[in-house]
Amino acid sequence: MSPTEQLDVAGGTVERNPRAARWFHAGVYLSVVVLLITGWWLLLGNEGSPSFIAQVTGVPDTEVHTVAGWVLAGLTALTAVVGARGWRVFWRETVRFQRGDGAWFRRWPAAILTGRFGRHEGRFDPGQRVANLVLVVTLLALIGSGIGLVLVSGGPAFVWFAQIHRWSTYVVTPVVVGHVIIASGILPGYRGVWRAMHLGGKLHPRDAQRVWPGWTERATGDTHDPRHLR
Numbered sequence: 410m411s412p413t414e415q416l417d418v419a420g421g422t423v424e425r426n427p428r429a430a431r432w433f434h435a436g437v438y439l440s441v442v443v444l445l446i447t448g449w450w451l452l453l454g455n456e457g458s459p460s461f462i463a464q465v466t467g468v469p470d471t472e473v474h475t476v477a478g479w480v481l482a483g484l485t486a487l488t489a490v491v492g493a494r495g496w497r498v499f500w501r502e503t504v505r506f507q508r509g510d511g512a513w514f515r516r517w518p519a520a521i522l523t524g525r526f527g528r529h530e531g532r533f534d535p536g537q538r539v540a541n542l543v544l545v546v547t548l549l550a551l552i553g554s555g556i557g558l559v560l561v562s563g564g565p566a567f568v569w570f571a572q573i574h575r576w577s578t579y580v581v582t583p584v585v586v587g588h589v590i591i592a593s594g595i596l597p598g599y600r601g602v603w604r605a606m607h608l609g610g611k612l613h614p615r616d617a618q619r620v621w622p623g624w625t626e627r628a629t630g631d632t633h634d635p636r637h638l639r
Contacts, residue, residue, distance in 0.1 A: 448474055522597050553573075
């Protein structure tokens with residue numbers, strides 16, 4: 410068990426994420442949502458017409474987008490320094506490939522409705538691990554290219570940064586939308602998982618066991634058989 414995981418099984422719940430991780434996640438998803446809304450608004454040619462965010466804040470979409478980008482960049486830099494241990498755990502678990510991942514993916518389309526996911530032993534399921542990699546790479550590309558667009562006024566470099574920013578947006582958007590749908594718990598197979606990042610990060614062991622069987626068994630102290638694939 411990682412020292413960064415603060416697990417609590419008192420009261421019939423298991424703590425999935427500690428407070429620091431939940432606050433970081435909240436800051437990232439709020440800034441990303443603002444970036445996607447204003448970014449797509451501008452990308453679709455609406456720069457002369459303020460979005461609802463611009464109307465509410467009284468700030469042009471371009472400025473809102475820039476400020477949100479700096480917030481995301483600042484959160485990333487701060488966490489890389491302050492939360493270095495957490496990042497190491499995140500990466501170790503994200504690149505953790507194992508036998509049975511293929512079977513998990515084959516069962517996943519039906520499992521989002523039935524909840525009968527394949528067995529896996531990691532903190533993240535195989536789908537989360539792929540999404541983690543895509544999100545981190547594309548968000549870093551967006552941050553880097555966004556800073557480049559702010560610092561460079563024109564020329565080939567500006568065009569290059571703009572292309573990276575545009576294509577990274579195309580890639581990250583469906584991944585973020587999919588993540589929101591799954592994490593919201595509206596799909597039967599993922600019911601209850603939204604509590605992992607909200608209301609203290611505690612969820613019912615039954616919900617945790619369904620999605621993260623190996624991790625939950627270690628967190629609650631239950632024995633488990635890694636050879637078993639449900």
